[in-house]
Amino acid sequence: MNSMTQQNPASRQGQVSEQEWQLRVDLAAAYRLIALYGWDDLIFTHLSARIPGDEHHFLINPYGMMFEEITASSLVRVDQHGNKLDDSDFDINPAGFTIHSAIHAVREDAVCVMHTHTTAGVAVSAQQEGLLPLSQQSLFPLASLAYHDYEGVALREDEKARLQADLGEANFMILRNHGLLTVGSTIADTFLSMFILQRACEIQLQALSGNRPLTPIPEGIVSTIKQQAAQVTKGMGGNLAWPGLLRKLDRHNPGYAD
Secondary structure, three states: OOHHHHHOOOOOOOOOOHHHHHHHHHHHHHHHHHHHOOOOOOOOOEEEEEOOOOOOOEEEOOEOOOHHHOOOOOOEEEOOOOOEOOOOOOEOOHHHHHHHHHHHHHOOOOOEEEEEOOHHHHHHHHOOOOOOOOOHHHHHHHOOEEEEOOOOOOOOOOHHHHHHHHHOOOOEEEEOOOEEEEEEOOHHHHHHHHHHHHHHHHHHHHHHHOOOOOOOOOHHHHOOHHHHHHHHOOOOHHHHOHHHHHHHHHHHOOOOOO
16 A cells, blocks of 8 residues: 555545544534644654544544644544544554543543643653743643642653543643643634644743843733633634634635545
């Protein structure tokens, strides 16, 4: 089988439920948006979406495919044991499976999980104080932020319990010396959360590099940010920005819905 056939499998539309197909389309779009914004790390990070049902099956990227190439049909469905449930020539990232299966197993509200290794994200994850309240953007993750200490490449089964405990009910996580992670009830919400967390990290690095005294945001303001966020997005969360992001993607890299 040639590489072009591998990258363009037969469409699964009509072979899966309408709900799963929509998840596939949105998740493929999210992969391509990650690439478009320059947040990918070749093939080495991962996004997932849980398929409704008691089985806790989820979709994840075919390991070896660049994020800009991923389509709805190429995403791989796996179970909680890492078994591929689709006919795919690609494997799945074992570290990606460990992280995503751990979260999907215990967070029923986490339809989507996104994990990145951006330069800014890894840099802040290596800073002892973590994310600082230096920008308006930082307040949104700070209102629901967890940390997980680095234990090496995430391949061990026993790390799952510690990852689950550290995340708790938070929707943002900084993986120490590793990168960023967000979860959400929709793919749109999870992407918006990653956008904000990434931007907060970029701003922090720029602010710290200025070699001037900094003005942190007063602690009391953080407690009001969730209500303000709902007002800013008109109660729609990530869905307010998602249609525009898809239009942007259609202009720059269409084909994700194949």
